[in-house]
Amino acid sequence: MNRDELTTWFRRKLGERIAVPPERIDLDRPLETIGLDSMEAVELTAEIEAELGRPVDPTSLWDYPTATALIAALCDDAAPGAELSDAEVDAELARMLAREDDA
């Protein structure tokens, strides 16, 4: 699937979810602000996986600043992976949880 096809697919899928015509979806807006909740993001990731036929990290929807950036990364295997590594996510969480213990 090339970038244009994936972009069209993405517009259609997001459009269905948030009940907006595909052409009015702003792919340069942060994905998070489109208003998907955690379960919808997980479902959308599963749909992307099915469409591409390979595993996609559910955090991808948060790791890339916009849908455009995510699509670019999904189309280009050479593109850098998710913004944060597992170790970085762990470190971030450890900081969040530890702050409470020291408070």
Add this chain to the structure above:
Amino acid sequence: MWLPLRPARLRTQRIGFALATAIPVLGVVVAALEIGRIGWSWVEVVTFGVMMVVSGIGIEAGFHRHFSHRAFAAKPWVRLALAIAGTTALEGPVLYWVANHRLHHAESDGPDDPHSPHTPARGRLAGLLHAHVGWIFGARRPSPGRFARDLLRDPLVVWVSRHHLWWVAAGLLAPALLGWAMTGTGLGAWRGLLWGGLVRIFVAQHTTYLVNSACHTVGRRPFASGDHSTNLRILALPTFGGSLHNNHHAFPSTATNDFSVWDLDPSGWFIRLLAVAGLAWDLKRPTAAQRKRRST
């Protein structure tokens, strides 16, 4: 920190939350009428007891101490079992539960706490009601990317969350089967469904909700925790140790909440048992010196 929900999605969710809250209440009413009409049998006691332990341990040891606070590590199948067991309590998918709960700790009793009874704009009673059950119907959700990113990367958690209604259904079916196995009758299955299913969900939900409402309002505060959290020992058994909530807010990552012989902590007992069996490890717990430093 917060994400707004689209109006259409919010509407659907509110209907789901309303049903998840109201149907167990209806179950309690029907169950009470039935007891008055035909008396009680062991089916109610056994199915309620068994399923209460499953969902209570699932919520407090699983959703709360393991998934929200990483208070201990465990074998993958134990984590799977805890995630499924907690889901049967019908308090939402583990991803949703954890994101709300971590935000609760980050902002405890502040303006961004999802369920604080202490909101100046509300009166005392309205605040308690909001913290108990009203907050569920609010229009915003904590950002999962910020508060549950580790779990979004955990395929086990994502899988259990995606199919959370399966597990809720399994939590209704299991006690019905147990009731049928005990009596060989349809009536036994029905009473198992009623008591081990709906009445048990009602009790599981509202014991958790009491931790959010009562345990931020009345009770003892042995530790300086920077919020209004309290220990309510009278609720320790039904909340599986969750009501030792001031202990918990003072030391959120502790795997065991019993800091005195009067602190009954069934989840802590269960986690220690897992550790003895080699199924859990890295149990966190504050030292006596750390506890002393924080005591009031």
